[in-house]
Amino acid sequence: MVKKLITQDTRMFLTGNEVIAYAANAAEAEFMYGYPITPQNEIMHTWCKLLPKTEAGFLQTEDEISAGFSTIGGILAGKRAFTATAGPGNVIMQDAQSMAEMMRIPFVCAVMQRGGPSTATVIYAQQETRLTCFGGNGEGFRIVYSTAGHQDLYDYMIKSFNTAWKYRFPTFMLADGYQGKMREPVTLYDPKSRGITMEPTPAALRAPGVIGVDREATHLRNTFNLEEELMEQLDKYQIDYDKMSKEVEEYLEYKAEDAEVLIIAHGIVARSAMTAVDELRAKGIKAGLFRPITIRPLPVEPMRKAVKRAKQVLFTESANGQLAQMCLEKLYGLTTPYQTLFKMGVGVTGDDIVAKVETMVQEMANV
Amino acid sequence: MITTLDVKPDLAKAQNAAAGASKFCPGCGHGMILKTLAKTIDELELNERAVFGCDIGCSLLSWNYMNLDTVQTHHGRTTPVIYGVTRANPGTVGIAYMGDGGGLAIGAQHLVNAATRSENLLVIVANNTNYGMTGGQMSPTTMPGQKTETTPYGRDCEVTGRPAKAAELVASIADPNKSYVARASVSNLRKLNTVFKKALKNVADGGYSFVEVLSVCPLNWRTNNEGTWERLKTMEECFEVKEFLVKEGLE
Numbered sequence: 001m002v003k004k005l006i007t008q009d010t011r012m013f014l015t016g017n018e019v020i021a022y023a024a025n026a027a028e029a030e031f032m033y034g035y036p037i038t039p040q041n042e043i044m045h046t047w048c049k050l051l052p053k054t055e056a057g058f059l060q061t062e063d064e065i066s067a068g069f070s071t072i073g074g075i076l077a078g079k080r081a082f083t084a085t086a087g088p089g090n091v092i093m094q095d096a097q098s099m100a101e102m103m104r105i106p107f108v109c110a111v112m113q114r115g116g117p118s119t120a121t122v123i124y125a126q127q128e129t130r131l132t133c134f135g136g137n138g139e140g141f142r143i144v145y146s147t148a149g150h151q152d153l154y155d156y157m158i159k160s161f162n163t164a165w166k167y168r169f170p171t172f173m174l175a176d177g178y179q180g181k182m183r184e185p186v187t188l189y190d191p192k193s194r195g196i197t198m199e200p201t202p203a204a205l206r207a208p209g210v211i212g213v214d215r216e217a218t219h220l221r222n223t224f225n226l227e228e229e230l231m232e233q234l235d236k237y238q239i240d241y242d243k244m245s246k247e248v249e250e251y252l253e254y255k256a257e258d259a260e261v262l263i264i265a266h267g268i269v270a271r272s273a274m275t276a277v278d279e280l281r282a283k284g285i286k287a288g289l290f291r292p293i294t295i296r297p298l299p300v301e302p303m304r305k306a307v308k309r310a311k312q313v314l315f316t317e318s319a320n321g322q323l324a325q326m327c328l329e330k331l332y333g334l335t336t337p338y339q340t341l342f343k344m345g346v347g348v349t350g351d352d353i354v355a356k357v358e359t360m361v362q363e364m365a366n367v
Numbered sequence: 368m369i370t371t372l373d374v375k376p377d378l379a380k381a382q383n384a385a386a387g388a389s390k391f392c393p394g395c396g397h398g399m400i401l402k403t404l405a406k407t408i409d410e411l412e413l414n415e416r417a418v419f420g421c422d423i424g425c426s427l428l429s430w431n432y433m434n435l436d437t438v439q440t441h442h443g444r445t446t447p448v449i450y451g452v453t454r455a456n457p458g459t460v461g462i463a464y465m466g467d468g469g470g471l472a473i474g475a476q477h478l479v480n481a482a483t484r485s486e487n488l489l490v491i492v493a494n495n496t497n498y499g500m501t502g503g504q505m506s507p508t509t510m511p512g513q514k515t516e517t518t519p520y521g522r523d524c525e526v527t528g529r530p531a532k533a534a535e536l537v538a539s540i541a542d543p544n545k546s547y548v549a550r551a552s553v554s555n556l557r558k559l560n561t562v563f564k565k566a567l568k569n570v571a572d573g574g575y576s577f578v579e580v581l582s583v584c585p586l587n588w589r590t591n592n593e594g595t596w597e598r599l600k601t602m603e604e605c606f607e608v609k610e611f612l613v614k615e616g617l618e
Binding site (some may be wrong): 057062067074096204206212218221 | 380414416418430431433436437438439440444445447448450451452454459477479480520588
């Protein structure tokens with residue numbers, strides 16, 4: 001049993017990566033497996049520094065492939081284990097993530113996005129949106145929370161563990177280098193004080209009981225002999241996924257009720273959008289924000305309602321429309337015109353959004 | 368009149384009787400290795416502590432061979448899954464079972480790093496000098512001149528390099544105070560039993576063990592019984608069968 005460091009509400013001024021390590025401890029995480037890659041390193045630095053106090057476990061593996069697979073090993077052994085990665089590390093960790101998808105392993109990973117494709121930048125981007133939601137050779141049976149600041153990092157890291165273990169779909173907290181490296185005030189708390197009980201983490205391998213006496217041996221596999229055998233399994237997963245979606249979907253609307261221009265953004269860009277909304281409103285332009293917090297599964301119904309109410313929509317991202325593509329598919333049939341503000345691997349500021357929306361008001365979108 | 372003998376197969380407790388008929392090709396070496404392993408686990412009474420992991424390739428067909436908690440993983444990834452288990456749950460006797468492709472090609476970084484760190488597990492590489500399940504391509508251990516689907520005119524070491532020597536490699540990097548490293552062969556299952564016994568004892572005491580087992584693949588080798596045996600003897604000349612590293616005091 002790990003020792004929890006936060007027993008009462010504590011206000012701290014931390015980097016996002018530090019917040020994630022504290023959150024994992026608050027969630028009673030027992031083991032971290034990881035491999036260094038910028039900009040997520042301080043998650044494991046902090047985790048390691050705290051080990052004498054937390055009495056948790058850590059293994060620095062030989063790469064992200066093994067970080068992913070050993071995390072799976074830890075989870076199968078019945079530990080609340082997790083990992084973190086970014087960029088090219090996220091790419092090679094897909095191997096393990098797809099195994100977790102197929103075998104319904106409650107895999108938890110914090111993704112701190114950096115620029116891509118390839119090595120690109122170590123700083124920031126929103127270009128792992130599609131990869132984190134749909135990476136691997138599968139169907140995207142994953143849950144992805146996109147955070148917009150340090151309190152989110154704390155809240156959703158804790159939540160990710162419970163979501164993963166409750167529904168047994170790999171769960172990701174998608175943030176970015178800005179959030180990882182930036183310092184912000186944050187309130188750390190004991191989840192118990194918020195009525196949050198951590199889900200149990202039963203062992204799949206070496207479960208209690210003697211084989212052949214109390215129970216049969218466990219044989220876990222991800223290989224199937226027949227196409228139909230596979231489809232039958234995946235059809236069941238889809239039913240579970242759809243059922244879970246209704247319970248897990250989260251979103252945030254900011255002044256979206258009467259918005260004529262609705263901005264759709266996720267993660268830290270949504271925070272820029274909030275400042276832009278205030279500025280635009282001060283100028284008499286009725287702008288609002290729809291921020292999906294779960295970007296997989298997307299909160300489709302509320303998003304459709306918000307889009308239907310608006311006269312125009314603006315999609316903005318630090319990527320070339322990775323979220324927009326996912327949303328547009330779900331907005332099929334609606335006729336609200338939209339425009340885009342995409343900056344590949346670059347931060348989107350409030351000023352960028354204000355300027356864009358001002359042009360939209362002058363010249364109506366026609367897409 | 369035809370009469371059948373009502374003789375039950377001699378199964379180890381660590382073998383899963385419910386798995387039914389063997390999934391391996393006739394003449395395959397996996398069955399011999401796995402059965403020997405199962406008997407050794409019985410002898411050491413490690414059944415309740417053992418966790419068995421198998422790779423992709425023919426080794427995956429062992430996913431329900433053992434009457435042990437088992438996980439079938441991905442190409443080359445059995446080693447990290449199993450050390451993930453033993454790190455999280457010390458006292459587990461972790462066994463990572465794979466072929467020469469999984470051990471020495473696609474999973475080589477795990478072989479090297481698990482050995483360097485001397486992780487607490489037993490890594491078994493069944494070396495049959497080719498990729499069996501994918502149809503007989505060259506593997507890192509294909510012998511000089513050996514014909515495979517991707518070396519149809521024989522392995523030319525000038526072009527493809529020399530055969531990889533797993534046991535020698537591992538012995539040179541594993542911690543001598545924690546490790547047992549050996550190469551055995553399916554030509555002598557009694558000897559293999561002795562090797563597995565030492566390897567498992569060492570892992571049960573918290574150590575790292577590596578056993579390479581020279582094995583056979585008559586289907587892809589396109590050999591009959593005699594040819595298979597001859598090939599195995601040639602392999603034993605190419606890959607020295609012996610103990611490479613024995614932790615002091617291990618018997």
